[in-house]
Each structure stands twice: as C-alpha cells, then as structure tokens.
Amino acid sequence: MTDGVHNRARPARAPTAGLSGFPSFSAVFWIGLFLVTWALSTWSFALYKTFDARWIIRYPKKLEIPLDTWISNATNWLVEDLNFGFFTFRDVTRFISAIIEAPYDIMRSLLVDGFMIGQGQQAIDVAPPLSWIAIISIAVSLALYAKDRWLAILVGVCFAYLAAFGQWDSAMVTLASVLIAVPIGVAGGLALGIVAYRLPAFERMLRPVLDLMQTVPVFAYLVPILVLFGFGPVAALIATVIYAMPPMVRISTVALHSVPEEVIEAGRMVGCRRGQLMWKVLIPTAMPSLMVGVNQVIMLTLNMVIIASMIGAGGLGYDVLTALRRLDIGGGIEAGLAIVVMAIALDRLSQAFAVRRVRPHLDPQLPFHKRHPVFTLVVAIAVFTTLAGAYLPAFREYPARLTLTTGTFWNSTIEWINVNFFDSIEAVKTVLLNVLLLPVKRFFTGIPWAWGIVVVGLAAARICGWKLGVMAAAMTFFIAASGLWREAMTTVYLCSVSVLIASVIGIPLGIWAGQNPRANSVIGAMIDTLQTLPSFVYLIPVVMLFRVGDFSAMIAVVLYALAPAVRYAAHGIRSVDEELIEAGKVSGCTSRQILWRIKLPLAAPSLLLGLNQTIMLAISMLVITALVGTRDLGQEVYIALTKANIGQGIVAGLSVAFIAIIADRVVTALARSSQQKLGLT
Incomplete structure (x- = not known):
C-alpha cells in the first residue's frame, strides 16, 4: 500500500526524451515555436527595412476593420434617430434613468442630504437625514441579528471609524449607491440564473456574454453608458450593476444545479407546482450558496466606486480620484482605507447572513417591545438622535473638532522614504x-x-484542441486587424x-x-x-x-x-x-x-x-x-x-x-x- x-504521489515524468534518447515531439514543438518567434521578433524590423515591407510589422492600414467607426455611427443612430413611433430610444434611456434615480434619491436623502421640497434656493427642508449615531446603531443591530456581539463590535468600530476620520458624508454617499446597486444586481443575477437553470440553451448562450462582461475593462463600457445615460450617479449605478452582476448569475446557476435530486423529488411529491418548486424548495435550499453570490456583488460594487466616480458617482471614490490627481497621498489613502473599512463591515455582515440559522419564534402573546427589544431600542435611538440633530449639531454630524487624521503621517512616510532611499x-x-x-x-x-496570429493559434490548439486554437487565432486576428x-x-x-x-x-x-x-x-x-x-x-x-x-x-x-x-x-x-x-x-x-x-x-x-x-x-x-x-x-x-x-x-x-x-x-x-x-x- x-x-x-x-x-x-510521484510527479509525472517530463516529456524531454523518448525511448531512443531523442527529444519528444512535444519538446521539439515548443522549443521550435519559441526559437522561430524569437528570431522573427529580433529581425522583424531589419526584414521590414530590407524588403521595404511595412506590413511585416504593422497590419496594412487599408485592410483594417473600421469597427470603431461602425459602432460609433450605430450608437449615434440609436441616440439621435431611432424612433419607435410613440417614443424614441432616448425616451427609453430616460425612463430607465428615472426608475433608478428615484430610489437612489430617497436613499441619499435618508443617509446624507435630508428630504426637501423644491429646488435651489426655494428648497424647503422637510425632514433631516438619519443621524450618524442612528446609522451606526442600525448597522450594529443588523450584525447582532445576523450573528453575535463580536460581529456587532466589529461593525460598530468600522462605522465609527468612518465618522471619527472625517469620511462620514462621502461614505454615506457611497453606501447609498451600494444599497441601490446591490439589490438590482442580485435580483437581475438571480433572474438570469433561474432562466439559465431552466433553459440549458440559454445558459450556453449566456456563458460567453458573462465572459465578456467579466473580461472587458470597466472603462470600455463606461463610454457607451456615458453617452446613453449622461454624466451622473445614475450612469455610475448602471455601470456598477453591469460590473457586479456576472458572479451572481454564475453562482445562482451552479447553486440551483447543486440542489440534491431527493429534495426536488420531495417537493414534487407534496404537490408543488413549477413556480412553487422554485421559490419554496430550490431557492431556500440553495440560499447559503446564493448568499455567497450576494457577498461577491457587494465586494465588486465597492471595488467599482472609484471607477464609477469618473462618470459622476461621487462619494469615497471621488475623494480617492481627486487625491490621485492632486498626488495627495494622505487624503487618498485615508479615503481608500475608508472604502476598505466599509468593505470589511459589509463583507462580514453578508457572510453572517449566509450562514445564519433560523431562530425559534417567540411567544406572540408577549408585547412587541419584549419580543424585539433590540429593534425597539434602535428605533428609539434613531428617532431621538435624528430629531435632536435639528437642534444639536453634534447629533446630526460627528463634531469636526474630534475628527482624527492620518494624512500627515502618510505624507511624511513617503517623503522620508524618498529622501533616504531614493538612490x-x-x-x-x-x-x-x-x-x-x-x-x-x-x-x-x-x-x-502575422506570425503572432499563427503562434497563438498553434499554441492554443496544442494545449486546448483545434477548436480553441481556431478561436484564439481569430481573436488575435481581430486585434491585429483593428490596428492595435x-x-x-x-x-x-x-x-x-x-x-x-x-x-x-x-x-x-x-x-x-x-x-x-x-x-x-x-x-x-x-x-x-x-x-x-x-x-x-x-x-x-x-x-x-x-x-x-x-x-x-x-x-x-x-x-x-x-x-x-x-x-x-x-x-x-x-x-x-x-x-x-x-x-x-x-x-x-x-x-x-x-x-x-x-x-x-x-x-x-x-x-x-x-x-x-x-x-x-x-x-x-x-x-x-x-x-x-x-x-x-x-x-x-x-x-x-x-x-x-x-x-x-x-x-x-x-x-x-x-x-x-x-x-x-x-x-x-x-x-x-x-x-x-x-x-x-
């Protein structure tokens, strides 16, 4: 044994030599491919000069595919000329913007700006935003409900950090975006995952789309979103949802496929219809895995806040971007650490909800405040501190005189490193x-x-098979033919x-x-x-x-x-x-x-x-x-x-x-x- x-446990023997002592075909293939590539790379410019053939080093300009012009023209037609009779394409984008903007404005008013009637100088304050004490209390109570006091302490410290280091307003703007983008991303991802689970053909069609969504750089689809939806938080939210949704789709599909067949059969035996089987059997059983997808959406949304700030998201991301443009290392690191702190709090909260066990219901005969003492206490704190904030500024905003900063430390550290270790x-x-x-x-x-296309195709075919080899060669040709x-x-x-x-x-x-x-x-x-x-x-x-x-x-x-x-x-x-x-x-x-x-x-x-x-x-x-x-x-x-x-x-x-x-x-x-x-x- x-x-x-x-x-x-012994590793596979490397295919360096055959029985006759000569190198194997695989070794000869890879060595030969590298040597030819190295030789052509070294002498390509000389060959171009010798034969006066610029096409050797650059794809001919006349043969380039003008895909960028086609796409720009098609987009301009969509935005300016497409008319469905009763409405235009621009009306569709405005309608989508209005649907997203309404809940975002409510959330931002609740967390940051307060509720107002009117615009500009005629605006009248109707209700103040939640106080910083109220928001911290809500976050702590959620952590206590999801897990235990230790998580509550961690979440409380994280949110208190945002207030103590002067990042509260920007953090709440970011949190408002997260609280809108995450539900949209989760709901959309779950819906697509359900359809992919029920229709294998749709899943096969969706897979390359998800691959592109996850590999196309964020900057690339910021451009069409900017043109279609304009500059502002709505465009930033749409970009964030597109960026954060793919993991939820994939995890939803895998989670639903992973539900044991015995559970599904039990649901059918008790008479569940198709819809009931999905929402009362499959999704509850797959909930722990689905919560992992929710966690991924939250983390990717927070990872997007800085990039989204380039098209009007505001918040902590805008602070980091501004600091980068000014080369303000202290301000940039402080705002970046605030994003990290918020990410830690939301990550731990979502993980706790993913594994949370159902707790027994309390006696319904008891008064509400005895059945839900924490909830009652939090509501009381929120109401009292928010109303008191109208008269005492310290309740509404963290006192500026108590604000801490590490900006000077980071600036001094970088300066010291540059002075002492520059050489x-x-x-x-x-x-x-x-x-x-x-x-x-x-x-x-x-x-x-030309040789780059050949070598990529041959290498991919050797490793992955001829189908992927052809695909890799076609993708490489696209890059060359685009002049890039x-x-x-x-x-x-x-x-x-x-x-x-x-x-x-x-x-x-x-x-x-x-x-x-x-x-x-x-x-x-x-x-x-x-x-x-x-x-x-x-x-x-x-x-x-x-x-x-x-x-x-x-x-x-x-x-x-x-x-x-x-x-x-x-x-x-x-x-x-x-x-x-x-x-x-x-x-x-x-x-x-x-x-x-x-x-x-x-x-x-x-x-x-x-x-x-x-x-x-x-x-x-x-x-x-x-x-x-x-x-x-x-x-x-x-x-x-x-x-x-x-x-x-x-x-x-x-x-x-x-x-x-x-x-x-x-x-x-x-x-x-x-x-x-x-x-x-």
Missing part, C-alpha cells in the same frame, strides 16, 4: 528595467502580427512580467502559509488588506515613489494581483492528503523531498488556477494603470473615455477581453490536464 501511494529605489528600478522589462518588451513588440497590435503586445508584455513577479513572490509565500499556521495568520492578514484596498489606491504611493511609466504600472499590478497566487498555493498545499504525506515519511523522505516530490506535484492544479486568477487580476489592473503613463490597450480605453469615443473604447476593450479569454482557456486547460495526470478529476 505504501508503494502504491508513493507511486501516485536605492532608482538602482533597483534601473536593474529591473534593463534586465527584465525592456528585453521582454522588445521581444513581444517585435513579433510580426503594438498596444496589445505592450499589454501582454506588462501582464507577463507582472504575473511572473507576482508568482515568484506569491507562490513561495503561499507554500509557507500552507505549512505554517503562524505564517498563515500573518500572510492571510496581509493578503486580506491587499484584496480589499481599491485598485486606484495602489497608484498613489507607487507614483510618489517611482513616478509614472511602465515600472510604476508593473509594481501596482504586482501588488493588486499577488493575492490569488498566495491563496491558491496555500490552499493547494493544505489540500494534499495526509495519508500521502505519511507514506512519504514512512518511505524515508525528508521534509524537502516531501515538499518537492509529493506536495508541489499534487498542488499543481491549484497553482495553475492561482496563475489563472493572477492573470485575470493583472489584466484588469493594467487598464487602470493607464493613468500612470502606460502605452498599451488600457491607455486606448482611457483615451476613448476622455473623448467619449464609443467605437474606440469598445474595440480596445474587446481586445483586452480577447487576451484575457485566451489566457483563461489555455491556463484552465493546463490545470485540467494536470488534474487528469494526477488522477484528481
């Missing part, structure tokens, strides 16, 4: 640029577009270098965390912080330390994309069967041999999945790093946003999405192949 286990930072930056970044950039940007080949190769170069560095740092940290509980607690806290920080927050200290350019973009991407490399590596190491480890010890393996011969080979599928997620996060962050001077597809998308050029934004966004989809399919296929070789499927 020990030998059998030991053999199972060291520049030396490291120069070495990495000359040794890694510039050679990799020359390699990718030198690849001729050089920008796309710059994106690939930045992504490759960032993912390489993130993996080199993250995988060893994950392995350490997977084997050492104390290290796991420290590294886990660090990764939690990195994951909850909004993406824009990374740019502020990076720009202050390294200025603008590819190196700054790479550092920001590495920090943002590091988390999955660590988490999946730790998960893979912890998931190795203890019996296999014991078998290795019995066989006389040292700790190092157990790691290299048992744990790492068996953790390979998890490592590849972590690589997949690292690539996805790196690509999404690269679009945001366009703000620090990169010259890639992200910059094209950002320029399109500033010019409200729908066609340019969508074409560049689709190019980014196609790169992400190709990488996702290839890495997923490698992970599946690794699982099959290890017998883990």
Whole structure:
C-alpha cells in the first residue's frame, strides 16, 4: 500500500526524451515555436527595412476593420434617430434613468442630504437625514441579528471609524449607491440564473456574454453608458450593476444545479407546482450558496466606486480620484482605507447572513417591545438622535473638532522614504528595467502580427484542441486587424512580467502559509488588506515613489494581483492528503523531498488556477494603470473615455477581453490536464 501511494504521489515524468534518447515531439514543438518567434521578433524590423515591407510589422492600414467607426455611427443612430413611433430610444434611456434615480434619491436623502421640497434656493427642508449615531446603531443591530456581539463590535468600530476620520458624508454617499446597486444586481443575477437553470440553451448562450462582461475593462463600457445615460450617479449605478452582476448569475446557476435530486423529488411529491418548486424548495435550499453570490456583488460594487466616480458617482471614490490627481497621498489613502473599512463591515455582515440559522419564534402573546427589544431600542435611538440633530449639531454630524487624521503621517512616510532611499529605489528600478522589462518588451513588440496570429493559434490548439486554437487565432486576428497590435503586445508584455513577479513572490509565500499556521495568520492578514484596498489606491504611493511609466504600472499590478497566487498555493498545499504525506515519511523522505516530490506535484492544479486568477487580476489592473503613463490597450480605453469615443473604447476593450479569454482557456486547460495526470478529476 505504501508503494502504491508513493507511486501516485510521484510527479509525472517530463516529456524531454523518448525511448531512443531523442527529444519528444512535444519538446521539439515548443522549443521550435519559441526559437522561430524569437528570431522573427529580433529581425522583424531589419526584414521590414530590407524588403521595404511595412506590413511585416504593422497590419496594412487599408485592410483594417473600421469597427470603431461602425459602432460609433450605430450608437449615434440609436441616440439621435431611432424612433419607435410613440417614443424614441432616448425616451427609453430616460425612463430607465428615472426608475433608478428615484430610489437612489430617497436613499441619499435618508443617509446624507435630508428630504426637501423644491429646488435651489426655494428648497424647503422637510425632514433631516438619519443621524450618524442612528446609522451606526442600525448597522450594529443588523450584525447582532445576523450573528453575535463580536460581529456587532466589529461593525460598530468600522462605522465609527468612518465618522471619527472625517469620511462620514462621502461614505454615506457611497453606501447609498451600494444599497441601490446591490439589490438590482442580485435580483437581475438571480433572474438570469433561474432562466439559465431552466433553459440549458440559454445558459450556453449566456456563458460567453458573462465572459465578456467579466473580461472587458470597466472603462470600455463606461463610454457607451456615458453617452446613453449622461454624466451622473445614475450612469455610475448602471455601470456598477453591469460590473457586479456576472458572479451572481454564475453562482445562482451552479447553486440551483447543486440542489440534491431527493429534495426536488420531495417537493414534487407534496404537490408543488413549477413556480412553487422554485421559490419554496430550490431557492431556500440553495440560499447559503446564493448568499455567497450576494457577498461577491457587494465586494465588486465597492471595488467599482472609484471607477464609477469618473462618470459622476461621487462619494469615497471621488475623494480617492481627486487625491490621485492632486498626488495627495494622505487624503487618498485615508479615503481608500475608508472604502476598505466599509468593505470589511459589509463583507462580514453578508457572510453572517449566509450562514445564519433560523431562530425559534417567540411567544406572540408577549408585547412587541419584549419580543424585539433590540429593534425597539434602535428605533428609539434613531428617532431621538435624528430629531435632536435639528437642534444639536453634534447629533446630526460627528463634531469636526474630534475628527482624527492620518494624512500627515502618510505624507511624511513617503517623503522620508524618498529622501533616504531614493538612490536605492532608482538602482533597483534601473536593474529591473534593463534586465527584465525592456528585453521582454522588445521581444513581444517585435513579433510580426502575422506570425503572432499563427503562434497563438498553434499554441492554443496544442494545449486546448483545434477548436480553441481556431478561436484564439481569430481573436488575435481581430486585434491585429483593428490596428492595435503594438498596444496589445505592450499589454501582454506588462501582464507577463507582472504575473511572473507576482508568482515568484506569491507562490513561495503561499507554500509557507500552507505549512505554517503562524505564517498563515500573518500572510492571510496581509493578503486580506491587499484584496480589499481599491485598485486606484495602489497608484498613489507607487507614483510618489517611482513616478509614472511602465515600472510604476508593473509594481501596482504586482501588488493588486499577488493575492490569488498566495491563496491558491496555500490552499493547494493544505489540500494534499495526509495519508500521502505519511507514506512519504514512512518511505524515508525528508521534509524537502516531501515538499518537492509529493506536495508541489499534487498542488499543481491549484497553482495553475492561482496563475489563472493572477492573470485575470493583472489584466484588469493594467487598464487602470493607464493613468500612470502606460502605452498599451488600457491607455486606448482611457483615451476613448476622455473623448467619449464609443467605437474606440469598445474595440480596445474587446481586445483586452480577447487576451484575457485566451489566457483563461489555455491556463484552465493546463490545470485540467494536470488534474487528469494526477488522477484528481
């Protein structure tokens, strides 16, 4: 038995040589493909000069697909000319805006502005907003209802932080957006998930749409939303819902498919009709999984608040964006930390509701205030403090004289680092640029577009099969034919270098965390912080330390994309069967041999999945790093946003999405192949 286990744990032999001593076909294929690509990349410019053939390095301008012009013209026709008889397309967008704007205005009035009649100077206050004490009390009571006093303390401290550090008004504007966007995203995602569950053909049709929604950069669909719905919070809410809905759709479909068949049969036996079976059997059974989807919608909504502020969302996101433009590191980090604090509170609350158990009902004969003492107390606090706020400002708003700030500390810290470590930072930056970044950039940007299409198609076909190979080649041709080949190769170069560095740092940290509980607690806290920080927050200290350019973009991407490399590596190491480890010890393996011969080979599928997620996060962050001077597809998308050029934004966004989809399919296929070789499927 020990030998059998030991053999199972042994990693697959690399296909470097056949029985005759010659390299295998697979090795020859990959080596040959790389050498030809390297040679063409190195000599492509010389070939262009020698043969006076510019088409070698750039897709012919006359043959480019003018998709951006077609899209822009179609959008202009929609907005200006489309008429349904009784109403126009613009009337439809205004109707949608009105439906979303009404509850948003009510929520914002409740949390921030108060209720008024009239506009401008003729406006009359009707009712004040909830006091800061009332909102904190409501949040604490929700935590107490969902779990216990410890969660209530955590949530109370988080909301008190927002008040104490002067972020309350902006935080409430953001919270108003979240409280509107999340229900819309959850309801829409659940509805689509139900339809996909009932109609397999619809699920197959929906899958590529969800892939595009999750891989197209946010900036790309901010442009059409800006044109269709104008500048303001409604457009920001619509963009947020589009960004946050896909995980809810996927999780809803999977959760409904995961309901045991016995439960469904029991529902049918008691006479449930189709609708009753869905709402009284399937959804209640799948509720814990569905709450995970709700949690994802909340987190993605908070991740979107800064980007949405570019088209009028306001709130904490606008504060971070303004700080980035002013290079105000203290203000930016404080506003970013406020988003993190709010994310922690809402994340823990949603997780608690996901696992909350049904509690027994109290005696209905008891008075209401005895059955619900906490609710009664919170209502009393809310009414008293809100009414008292009309006469005592301290009840309505947190006293300004008691406000704390860490802005000076962050500014001084960055200044001290720049003064004392400038030469060291520049030396490291120069070495990495000359040794890694510039050679990799020359390699990718030198690849001729025609050979790039061929090599992507061949590599994808070899790993994923000929169908995906054709798809990958077609997507690569689209990028070249859109005139974005050089920008796309710059994106690939930045992504490759960032993912390489993130993996080199993250995988060893994950392995350490997977084997050492104390290290796991420290590294886990660090990764939690990195994951909850909004993406824009990374740019502020990076720009202050390294200025603008590819190196700054790479550092920001590495920090943002590091988390999955660590988490999946730790998960893979912890998931190795203890019996296999014991078998290795019995066989006389040292700790190092157990790691290299048992744990790492068996953790390979998890490592590849972590690589997949690292690539996805790196690509999404690269679009945001366009703000620090990169010259890639992200910059094209950002320029399109500033010019409200729908066609340019969508074409560049689709190019980014196609790169992400190709990488996702290839890495997923490698992970599946690794699982099959290890017998883990």
